[in-house]
Amino acid sequence: MSEFVPKADGIAVMKVEKTVGPWREAWNGFKKSKVAVVGMCIVLFFILLAIFGPLIAQEGINDQVLKDRLLPPSSEYWLGTDDLGRDILSRIIYGARISLWVGFFSVIGSVVVGSALGIIAGYYGRWVDTIISRIFDIMLAFPSILLAIAIVSVLGPNLRNALIAIAVINVPNFGRLIRSKVLSIKEDEYITAAKGIGMKDARILVSHILPNSMAPVIVQGTLAIATAILEAAALGFLGLGAQAPMPEWGKMLADSKDFLHSAPWTMIFPGLAIMLTVLGFNLMGDGLRDALDPKMKS
């Protein structure tokens, strides 16, 4: 067919293909999915909220106005007040900080540790692989929230330990993901070439294998932030995460469960906040997967 295409056009097509790098291409793919963009907007909204929250939230998050307890949403308290007379809106805004903080950093923690272990396991194989993979298997054998509860119980209940626990339980997911990716990449010709010219293992790992196995990690990472936020909320709900008076969303839910009938807004808004953030990350993660996964390309 190409033979019949006018030359000028052919050049133009060539040019476009040249200027579009893999990331740009991914972005173009991502943009096409409206749902993913919506997800990203939600995520951005919450990130901005977390960063600029203190400017918006005028009320002190821990100011208790006991005479104003359990007030429904009004012009004074946009989302109502909780059972200690605290402004729910301010608390949700500050809560965004906590939740995103836990989400990002626990995932970064598990990505770093998981990638390191996964690459080592995948690249060196043999007994190193066996040991690391079996450890992952053992960890995956526990329901993740149970493992998190166990870790927090050992370390003591507070937000930092909840973050550590969530990071730990997600390590095997990333580890296995990277390991499988490495297993396929290390058979590729360019790796053989790199070995052929005498490149050191460390350099091969860092400059060839790591960057080439990152795409699935980014997808998984975005989705994992969503689960991490949920897990942090679950731990907070169980009293094992953030401690009073921190405005952590899960803890806010736990605090308000007694008022389900009499003051549903104390429960609805933190619940909505959790739902929206998690939804945002999930939509964005799906979009990223579609954009980054070569198999999904049509």
Add this chain to the structure above:
Amino acid sequence: MSKKKLGSFALLLLLILSTALAACSSDTGDGKTEGGKTADGENVKDILVFGRGGDSTSLDPSRVTEGESFKVTVNLYETLLNFGEQDTTINPGLATEWEPSEDGLTYTFKLREGVKFHDGTDFNADAVVKNFERWANGDAEKFPYYNSMFGGFKGDEGHVIDSVTADGDNTVIIKLTRPQAPFLKNIAMSMFAIASPTAFEKGDDEFERNPVGTGPFKFVEWKPNETITIEKFDDYWDEGLPKLKKIIFRSIPDNSARLNALMAGDIELADGINPSDGKAVEDNDKLQLFERPSMNVGYLGLTVTRPPFDKVEVRQAINHAIDKQSIIDSFFEGRADIAKNPMPTSISGYNEDIEGYEYNPEKAKELLKAAGLEDGFEMELWAMPVPRPYMPDGKKVAEVIQKNLADVGITAKIVSHEWATYLELASKGDADAFMLGWTGDNGDADNFLYVLLDEDNIGSNNYTYYKNDKLHDILIAAQTEVDEDKRNELYKEAQEIIHADAPWVPLAHSTPLLGGAKDLTGFLPHPTGSDLLSNVEFK
């Protein structure tokens, strides 16, 4: 091929295993519903499910000081004397007559005849003596309440009971070393219930799981943290009682979950109704609301052995820092009085004249400055994990206190443990400040002031480790004083000392609420919190 076979075999095994497991779980499920009420609840409703906040810690009442245990044991055992239906007057129990001597040192009890323990053992003077012997030979660890009420054990200097002897089969004579004004009330407390000697001689740990008394109900089974089941004792001496066939005490720690269970008809009687839910129960035409006559105090204890709480200024500062009125308005819905003394107003000897520490953060800061702590300090604030009658939502109130303390520069970290651990650690003095409360067990000032704040009770019920020799002398003098007016004067003086030393922040005297099914009759909530259920039935 063989691998494939192995795979399918594993799959099959898995299937079998999961079926077996599923069967197991449905078994326990059935057990529960049967235990619930459907079994033969259709024709005559004679099984009561009583929902409450926590499990008992022991079914041997002499070994605990905690209300959830007495709630069950009061129905399993009986005491020599009983309290009135809704007060703490003295009435006949296992003893039909009693006679103090002129000097107040000897008491003669005539015992009820024809009474049997659930295990068939005869109830007689010998059994009573054996029970008292058992307690007197124990130690504070084992029988904390005996220690608190009778000033120690055999051989101790303060021990009040000199001897307990049987005179024939049906007479018991108790000799005291010194007169004890609240002695008869003490004897009527549910922890001094007479248990079957044959049962407790088998060993204390065995006995507390398999209690045997003379009460209207006998023990059936105990599923820890779930249910305690007791059933009608057919040979009960009082003909026609009890009216119910079976009672199941079910632990539902969450107040609103318990209310939901009541509304759904899963339970027929619910303890610990949130003050904020009182209205909802009253408005519900299938339910009725019970008010328990108030005889309690909820407080924040300050462990005086732990710096900086060893400084009286710090303790007073905390008293000034806490906004009690707001706490009562917000969490008790007005069904509580602000507390200024360690005992409720209804008890004789209450000191009306004491002026409570008013809410005044500025004054608190001044006091902290005087103690050299103007920059504040960090502390642990312990909040009880379970709703208690004197404190419907400890953790929430703790958050208010935390904020109050933050306002005067004190950083408090809220700490909570599982209930039994909480009590144990707090009693060892491990908490800086702990929330706790007390429901009077015999309606005497002694049962509050001496039991909770005297140096004799450090390690048993005095969790603050507060020690004041002058107070001790007064409290002992008050125990011995038989003249009511003089006795009240002594207690008033004692409250002044306690007020000045401020080992507590007294918070509230609440009116605990219960909810019940509309067709429930004969239920009279007792101020001590232990309700005898033998007259309860469904109409």
